[in-house]
Amino acid sequence: MLTSLRRKPIAIVTVILLLVAIGVAIYWAFKEQHPEPWLTLFVLLATIIGVFGDRWISERERRSATLKVVAEELFKNTQVLSGLRKISEQDDVRRLLTLPRFYISSLELAVASGIFATDKDAKLNKLMHTWLSIAHQTNQRISVSEALYITDQEGDLGMKFLKKLGSSEVMRNSAMAIRDLALCLMDDYSDASGIDRDTVIFPDVEER
Numbered sequence: 001m002l003t004s005l006r007r008k009p010i011a012i013v014t015v016i017l018l019l020v021a022i023g024v025a026i027y028w029a030f031k032e033q034h035p036e037p038w039l040t041l042f043v044l045l046a047t048i049i050g051v052f053g054d055r056w057i058s059e060r061e062r063r064s065a066t067l068k069v070v071a072e073e074l075f076k077n078t079q080v081l082s083g084l085r086k087i088s089e090q091d092d093v094r095r096l097l098t099l100p101r102f103y104i105s106s107l108e109l110a111v112a113s114g115i116f117a118t119d120k121d122a123k124l125n126k127l128m129h130t131w132l133s134i135a136h137q138t139n140q141r142i143s144v145s146e147a148l149y150i151t152d153q154e155g156d157l158g159m160k161f162l163k164k165l166g167s168s169e170v171m172r173n174s175a176m177a178i179r180d181l182a183l184c185l186m187d188d189y190s191d192a193s194g195i196d197r198d199t200v201i202f203p204d205v206e207e208r
Helices: 002-031 035-089 105-113 122-151 157-166 169-188
Strands: none
Touching: 002 035, 035 105, 035 122, 035 157, 035 169, 105 122, 122 157, 122 169
């Protein structure tokens, strides 16, 4: 955010100086019958188009790449969610050593970059932060369930705790957060990410 705030005055000053230079070039182009003012004007226009055009294209490509990575990670998390549910529904999981965790590294990078911390991306940014917070809580709950299960192999407490995990409120919140973020990506960012409801990447996302 601080970097973004510092860029704004720099961009404003740059635009003002370029506009002043263009105004001076136009004035001399019509006042003097020489090619130099016109050449100066063309150079300034090329500079504006090149700098701001390249920046705009780079920003769009960065956003698109980030959205695709976040969507791919979210798809992996639908598989993690399904796997956790299946594990909790099994009658005997004595051979279980570790439980799967939700992937959040790509989402953390997207949030930390601040690329979606804008007014037009307010909904997406909020959903990203919500899912990131819930994923951290769920992963902690999974770690506790795993540790309790491993240390209580002979008793029933670990097994009961593990089975309850699949139907717990934290898992329901995880499913809802994944669904909401997935639908936002599909409906509002399909052009940028190349992902829409016809893309089979979030199976049964509405029913989750």
